Amino acid sequence: MIARQEFITQLALLNDPSANNYPLPDACFENDRNRLREFLMSWFLLSAKKQSWYIPGMSRGEELWGHFYSADVDRDQGMDAREWQEYLRKNKTYNVKHQKETDKMRLLCLSALVEEADRDGNGQMDFAEFRRIMGERFAPSRKVCSVAGTAAKAADGAERLLDCRACVCACGKWVCSEDTCDEDDADPEDDPDEDEEDPEDDPDVQDLRWF
Ligand SMILES: [Ca+2]
Ligand SMILES: [Ca+2]
Secondary structure, eight states: OOOHHHHHHHHHHHTOGGGGGSOOOOOOOHHHHHHHHHHHHHHHHHHGGGSTTOOTTOOHHHHHHHHHHHHOTTOSSOBOHHHHHHHHHHTTOSOGGGHHHHHHHHHHHHHHHHHHHOTTOSSSBOHHHHHHHTSTTOOOOOOOEEOTTSSOEEOTTOEEEETTEEEEEETTEEEEOOOGGGGGOOOGGGSOOGGGSOGGGOHHHHHHTTO
């Protein structure tokens, strides 16, 4: 169940007709992140026995350490999203058909997982942080995005337009596309200095002011 104010905000965002004209940015939503986590938990478990470092009788924690150690190629005791992705790629966990698309989404979701794990905020996971989020009992966070200038909150997956950019709320943050208003500009050399121009005189700007 969601709060009434949140519901109203969501409804307003849903009915925003201009939102349809904008391509939404790629983003890893909480649901994607959590599904990837579950996939990885079972993959780590199933694939441990096939690894060169595997010793029969290893505990779950030791198996996770084996994966972590192998993924941490620069041996700085930390795993970031790129090391994680490279480790998964080497172990052929990809559907080759959709490799490119998978690569992009995987990296976004691995980054979201690292962020979820990274309690000391150094941008990567140490083994304790990694082990914690790969634990059966770990409950992934649920976050909302604040809507600037209001007390309203947007739920994961909500869409909105912000300064000519299409944004989606993903894992507690607004992820935005490029500024689409700039694309309509002709040669930028011909534009007068924007700082000195009165926005009211520019028909393009007038049209867009309601954002
Ligand atoms: Ca590392
Ligand atoms: Ca960390």
